[in-house]
Amino acid sequence: MAGNGKFRIWKMSIYKSSSSSSASSPRTPPKPDPPNEFLCPISGSLMADPVVVSSGQTFERASVQVCKVLGFCPTLSDGSVPDFSAIIPNLALKSSIINWCRNSHMELPSVPDSSSIESKVRNLTAQQHQGGDPGIRFSEMELLKGVEDNPRVNFSHAETELNARINYSSSSEESVIANGISTPQMLPFTQKPACYSSSSSSASTSFEMGSNPSSSSTGEDEVFLMKFKSLDVVEQEQGVVLLRKTTRNDEEARVTLCTPRLLQGIKPLLISRYPVVQTNSAAAIVNLSLAKVNKIKIVRSGVVPLLIDLLKGGFEESKEHAAGAIFSLALEDDNKTAIGVLGALQPLLHALRSGTESTRRDSALALYHLTLVNSNRVRLIKLEAVGVLLGMLRTGVLVDRVVLVVCNLAVSSEGRSALLDGDAVECLVAILRGGGDFTPSESTRENCVAALFLLSHGSMRFKGLAREARAAEVLQIVVERGSERAKEKARRILVALRGRDEEEDGGEIDWEGVMRGGLSRTRCRVPATHSKGLNSTEF
Structure with missing residues (x-):
């Protein structure tokens, strides 16, 4: 009986336990829906790492990164289009989300998987560009149209996209921020390489062809291959000059003739000992590379190592075309890492320092596009490029282009450290201050402010170096007279x-007080919205 009693008690205890459990479950309150402002407008999920973009909206950081990689800018429900050129962590909102989750007994949000966000972004892309391929990077399409139509460089970052791009199939870490810092937004320049000319050069007109060059495209690559393989140097010259002429202005010919056979056939001519053969071969590669669909094909053919060899020891005009070809190929995001791995950075850096004007210009832009990828930034820093770049800025050589490379390097912690060691703050402040025969353009001033903004991120060293360089007085002038793109970053550097106390308190800054060495404690609001069309570099 005792055993039975125990058994019954045991059974009853289980019964009661299960009853109480089932009775309590209906009384469990339903999980509340999060406020709309806690949800990312792109992913639609609770934000784990909210960031404010340049136009003032808040998104999940991963969503911004994917949009940049794909070159996509969504139209929001209110009809506005965000500006992803700069992002800043929204610490206040992140804290509110965490507190809401704890009070609501909800799990804290985790960083979303980039592949799921990419799928959503591609769907949005397809909806906004009906009939288009969701996989197309629209910023790249616009870029390549610009490459054809706009031969002059436009250094205004309002027109260039250091927003894309662009990528660059780079990892999200390479394509976004280190911020308070955003990485330079992708800045595909709307121009052809400096070596490119729609008119004939002396080399390409060394003799006249007996037939219309454009008609040879109907025979595809066979006519050219026969001449390339000839043992007669004159035949080789005729072949490469004909290819250069045929592809100079004919987009269709560029696409039709850029076959694996032709690329393999022209490779030996790129290292020919005859100047006309070598120079026109390199120029033909530049022409072929202007077609977007050819860029990856050319890199995969194994042409880049030969272009690098030309850059190191080719004839002078061949070097110009080699730099131009590498620049053109670097515009394609999927080529950036490969070109860096193949060893182009050091020869480009040397050409930037000692080449002809055309070679230096294209080398600078090639370095800019290549350093949009973090792995190439690291390589360039290890090559001690910072000293070379700052030396060129101090002597006023290609300042408008070199400062863009400096902005890219300043995105990474290693780059910021190397730049601070090299007295980049004093150098950039000196450019902003101007003087003598040098007057920086507005875009150069914007880029200098952008570089200073990147260097100021989380660095106590920056404060000391900025005070030594008397940066505050120069930045105050930017606040008063600079472009809208530069004003906001200058204000934030001064803060x-x-x-950062006054900024976080919502107090409006007394900028005259800053110049006198103090900040006003008045509690007015600092505008939270950044102007659109920020510098080509992301901050």
Whole structure:
């Protein structure tokens, strides 16, 4: 009986336990829906790492990164289009989300998988560009149209996209921020390489062809291959000059003739000992590379190592075309890492320092596009490029282009450290200050402010170096007279020099007080919205 009693008690205890459990379950309150402002407008999920973009909206960081990689800018429900050129962590909102989750007994949000966001972004892309391929990077399409139609460089970052791009199939870490810092937004320049000319050069007109060059495209690559393989140097010259002429202005011919056979056939001519053969072979590669669909094909053919060899020891005009070809190929995101791995950075850096004007210009832009990828930034820093770049800025050589490379390097912590060691703050402030025969353009001033903004991120060293360089007085002038793109970053640097308390309190900054060494404690609101069309570099 005792055993039975125990058994019954045991059974009853289980019964009661299960009853109480089932009775309590209906009383469990339903999980509340999060406020709309806690949800990412792109992913639709609770934000784990919210960031404010340049136009003032808040998104999940991973969503911004994917949009940049794909070159996509969504139209929001209110009809506005965000500006992803700069992002800043929204710490206040992140704290509110965490508190809401704890109070609501909800799990804290985790960083979303980039592949799921990419799928959503591609769907949005397809909806906004009906009939288009969701996989197409629209910024690249616009870029390549610009490459054809706009031979002059436009250094205004409002027109260039350091937003894309662009990528660059780079990892999200390479394509976004280190911020308070955003990585330079992709800045595909709307221009052809400096070596490219729609008119004939002396080399390409060394003799006249007996037939219309454009008609040879109907025979595809066979006519050219026969001449390339000839043992007669004159035949080789005729072949490469004909290819250069045929592809100079004919987009269709560029696409039709850029076959694996032709690329393999022209490779030996790129290292020919005869100047006309070598130079026109390199120029023909530049022409072929202007077609977007050819860029990856050319890199995969094994032409890049030969272009690098030309850059190191080719004839002078061949070097110009080699730099131009590498620049053109670097515009394609999927080529950036490969070109860096193949060893182009050091020869480009040397050409930037000692080449002809055309070679230096194209080398600078090639380095800019290549350093949009973090792995190439690291390689360039290890090559001690910072000293070379800052030396060129101090002597006023290609300042408008070199400062863009400096902005890219300043995105990474290694780059910021190397730049601060090299007295980049004093150098950039000196450019902003101007003087003598040098007057920086507005875009150069914007880029200098952008570089200073990147260097100011999380660095106590920056404050000391900025004070030594008397940066505050120059930045105050930018606040008063600079472009809208530069004003906001200059204001924020001034705030950083004095601490962030007033900014976080919502107090409007007394900028005259900053110049006198103090900040006003008046509680007015600092505008939270950044102007659209920021510098080509992301901050």
